[in-house]
Amino acid sequence: MATSIGTMKQGVYTGPGSGTTVNITNVTQDSGSDGYLYLILMHQNNYTPTASYNGSGMTKFLSYWGQGVYWDIYELASPSTGSNTLTLTYNPWQEYGSNISYWIISTTGAAGYGNTKTASGLASGSGLNCNLSSITTGSAVVLAATLPHPIYYNQTLTVDSTTRDYDPGGNTTPYTQQTGSANRSTGWYKVSASTGNTNMKSDWGYNMAGVAFEILAGGGGPPPPAPPPAPPPVGRRRIIIT
Secondary structure, rough: OEEEEEEEEEEEEEOOOOOEEEEEEEEOOOOOOOEEEEEEEEEEOOOOEEEEEEHHHHHHHHEEEEEEEEEEEEEEEEEOOEEEEEEOOOOOOOOOOOOOOEEEEEEEEEEEEEEEEEEEEEEOOOEOOOOOOOOOOOOOOOOOEEOOOOOOEEEEEEEEEEEEEEEOOOOOOOOOOOOOOOOEEEEEOOOOOOOEEEEEEEEOOOOOOOEEEEEEEEOOOOOOOOOOOOOOOOOOOOOOOO
């Protein structure tokens, strides 16, 4: 079974200030076996919330800082299907900032995250590689990136030879393109990826940073081959002594 990426949701929110929670409503987990839900947060202040979906706590498996942007990535196995609320809980009385970007991905046929990779630096010319070392058959690959420049917004992302060019004022799907944030976030993905090769390019020649991760295929794969049949029993030999 290969990982399938289903319903996705993107947006921005402002930190809770003196409060503690932010609720993202109408988050859909698709029906199907081996379901996993993923949450990617990109923010400028180093305050990381806990996350839960319909009351079930999500597990954070990657945190990264690059080009002044923080990433936190979470997953939840066997999430409740249908439309539910994803809750982010912060410590009170902090300044969490605004335009915190989120990207939520529903998957089925999955077995959790696999390899991860981060990259930061100059993304002009041939771009900035964020390549995963190896990919399991049937896996999906997700790349989340940002161009930390307050004006220009022109990025090209490539995942396993499929390319998405995000231009100013362009379409917001496929996911994700947040144009309302000073740190302009983008994302791209590939299901049934054959390699873990990913690339981030700034068409304006600025630095970029990003994270790539693998979503493993579930279902346990094909059954193992049957063992060979046992050899026939060896008959008894009669020895005659004369």
